[in-house]
Amino acid sequence: MGDDTDKLIVLGVITGVHGIKGEVKIKSFTADPASIGDYGPLLMGDSNKPVNFTRIRAHKNGFVASIKGINDRNSAEALKGSELKVERSVLPEAEDGEFYYNDLIGLRVTSTKGADLGLVLAVHNFGAGDLLEIGKSLKDKTELVQFNQQTVPEVDIDGGVIVVDLPEFTDDE
Numbered sequence: 001m002g003d004d005t006d007k008l009i010v011l012g013v014i015t016g017v018h019g020i021k022g023e024v025k026i027k028s029f030t031a032d033p034a035s036i037g038d039y040g041p042l043l044m045g046d047s048n049k050p051v052n053f054t055r056i057r058a059h060k061n062g063f064v065a066s067i068k069g070i071n072d073r074n075s076a077e078a079l080k081g082s083e084l085k086v087e088r089s090v091l092p093e094a095e096d097g098e099f100y101y102n103d104l105i106g107l108r109v110t111s112t113k114g115a116d117l118g119l120v121l122a123v124h125n126f127g128a129g130d131l132l133e134i135g136k137s138l139k140d141k142t143e144l145v146q147f148n149q150q151t152v153p154e155v156d157i158d159g160g161v162i163v164v165d166l167p168e169f170t171d172d173e
Helices: 033-039 074-077
Strands: 008-018 023-028 043-046 049-051 054-060 062-065 083-087 107-111 116-125 130-135 143-146 154-156 161-166
Touching: 008 033, 008 043, 008 074, 023 033, 033 054, 033 062, 130 161
Parallel strands: 107 161
Antiparallel strands: 008 023, 008 083, 023 062, 043 049, 043 083, 054 062, 107 116, 116 130, 130 143, 154 161
């Protein structure tokens, strides 16, 4: 697939507001959720406006943060749902056997017998482990496959292919 360091990677999302002084609730997607503020200014929303946290602290199911320039509840409310992103080049290289979700999207998927099964359209985690969404396109039927060593014995980022080993996938198309 090539080294696409200009990609933006979502590290978290603003899920709501906290209090009346403009603090926001954040759900972090980083390996260490508390480190979301350690990547320098994050880019927010569709505009990719730089965001600087002046304070961030753990709170219930996520974090509460103060953002420079956001001082009231109404301003914070307008940010709800905004993704917090960083350029891919800022992130450390993934260790062996680890992958950034974004690096998997678009990879070709084949069966262990070599049959073309489609592309990785998305990677999800609904709480019980990572799932690859595989399909020809989002308009077609897609399949969810557990992303673990047993069902996905091979991931070749540089070669642009993932091999899956599942009996449900047949070579008949």
